[in-house]
Amino acid sequence: MEIVTTERDNVVILSLKGRLDFSSSTSLKERVMEMMREGRRQFVINMAQVDFINSSGLGTLVSVLKEVRLAKGRMALAKLGTYVQEIFEITQLSHIFEIFEHEEEAWSAVQSVPVTVN
């Protein structure tokens, strides 16, 4: 899985491409944790090019979300594909993640977290 990282006004946007499963999801968590160590607290995960996700990928997203929230940050998902969205609904994870149709909406939503300056 490829991860392209961009930043816009203190929000880290991680654009994922490919499969989010056991073998690929570790790199996502490592990237988020690395950015949190650098003081970042606002994240948008753009899922437009995630063509497959299974329970391992879901588990990693849950784990990442918990870490972000523990650090009083905020994370939103954007642009889930039809079948990826279905898996979130079946597992009811659509209730705990903030999910937006457009990256812009997700970016606006996570802006409400006060930024801590280290």
Add this chain to the structure above:
Amino acid sequence: MSKYVESFTFESDCSQFSRFYEVAGAFLQRLVLKEEERFRLLLCISEAFTNAVVHGNHLEEGKQVRVTFVWDARVLEIVIEDQGEARPEDLDLSNATPVPALDSASGRGIGLIKNYADDLKITAKPEGGLRVRIEWRFDHEKPKARVPSDALS
């Protein structure tokens, strides 16, 4: 009706996942499936494969996972076998759900298979390890979710 059989063996390390998806993806392309069905079927197979490699064989060098496809025009049977030490009763199959505690980072895999597949059986192999059999029938439309709504609350 003739049945077709294909079998593949994988080592239990992370590098095998790419090969697994290539093999499974190529196989599913040969079946006449709607796109959503192909996604759900690949999901089920990947859940069972991941369980076998990670939880069954503990990613141990030297242990293998075998994936066998048996199919005809009406039904596809996928059998995934590991060489681990787990027992079927360890998995609490009857209570598996795609909706464990929402903040749980694990525990959804078997529930997802149960949700989508027509049948799921997990048995112990005499020589050790588990045998997971997933049945997928082609002769009817599957609802998106089989989890009763009252089980989701």
